[in-house]
Amino acid sequence: MDKEIAISVKELTKKFGDFTAVDRINLQVKKGEIFGFLGANGAGKTTAMRMLCGLSYPTSGSGTVAGYDIFRQAEEIKRHIGYMSQKFSLYEQLTVWENLNLFATIYGMPAKKIKEKAGEAFRTLGMEDMRNVLVREIPLGWKQKLAFTAATLHSPDIVFLDEPTGGVDPATRRRFWEMIYRASSEGMTVFVTTHYLDEAEYCSRVSIMADGRIKALDSPAALKRLYRAATMDEVFRTVAKGATRE
Template identity: 75%
Template sequence: MNESNDIAISVRNLTKMFGAFIAVDHISFDVKRGEIFGFLGANGAGKTTAMRMLCGLSYPTSGDGFVAGCDINTQAEGIKRRIGYMSQKFSLYGDLTVMENLRLFATVYGMSDKKISEVSTDLFKNLEMENMRDTLVKDIPVGWRQKLAFATATIHSPEIVFLDEPTGGVDPITRRRFWELIYKASSDGMTVFVTTHYLDEAEYCNRVSIMVDGRISALDTPQTLKKKYNATTMDEVFRIVAKDAKRGD
């Protein structure tokens, strides 16, 4: 459908049903290459379900889509090789060391040992984590763990990185630092697809979409959305858009 070079994600009428329940209801949108795309919505709005389809974890009931040039209906394997994913709890293996975690996921993405040691040396330097290489992940502070999770998700230089509420339960300063990492990745050409609960973070995105009851109710740059709904913050925008929501909390 849309495989031109500057489009990273493109979906049309993407729908997922669980029995009679329509979790995701005919959503369509495009994400440009190198863009930071915020994917907002209350709990139960269908964010996670939509994201799982984009990541090749589940197949849509109907609709089409391309992620990193691969068809989400037929090329889940291709998608998995081209994306990175960071889950809600910056999950890594707590009983493995920083380096063991990194090496595991790098190997999983097909990197050679030589490449891994090259990349990891630079990476630890950039993250200022050189002295933590052999520390167990459960023993390092949450902020560092989150940075490490991001580094792990992007170690294989994926075309798109999916971040599922990457800043949950982290203090504002750490969150701010984390967003610096996201900006850096985006300026390197990586597409960032991020879901978040923090509406102030929505302001950092190039464009945001707001999902309500399985549909995308609003999609534009934060500035345009604020103007359109006559609001001063994204928080207000979200409240106006999501006020008629029937699902979730």
């Protein structure tokens, strides 16, 4: 398999009864790329992402994530990825350190390595004096940085971010994207969904889903040229407007 490809799927399909949630999607994500996975509500993004994370088997199609087969090696996939969502990422009643330790242990990191990496992360983030504070007591901006760190402490090949910046203030949202840039510049592949279309501009490439299908896929600059649009917001509206299901 190609060493430069982080995710590759062909004709990936998921049906629930006679409803086709994801309909023959094809995509390849290169290593180190920031890939924006956009789509209207109900387009099938979450279902597709669950398949890529090894949480749900496709009805048909084929693909690999981090070099592992999505049908036969789902457990291997889970070990080589990180996952973070805005809705749930941390245990509020555990401390900062306990959260990091818990997630890293689940991802199979040895205790010594966790200590070393967590120490490093606390220093980089300037969170050293917060390590024993309960997560429910730290501000949202810190929670986000911590959630990202918890999802990436084990240095996964790919990190999946499901609407990581929903509801966050504009300055914090931007600082979060700088963490994404840094991770990507260190070689991590980032697969991210968002409803903020200015964030789509920061991606290397984006795809836009509607009605279970990928309707557009390219770099933001190329998509803007193709749709003669000034912003990704316009591109999204043009592509998603034709969608028939909610």
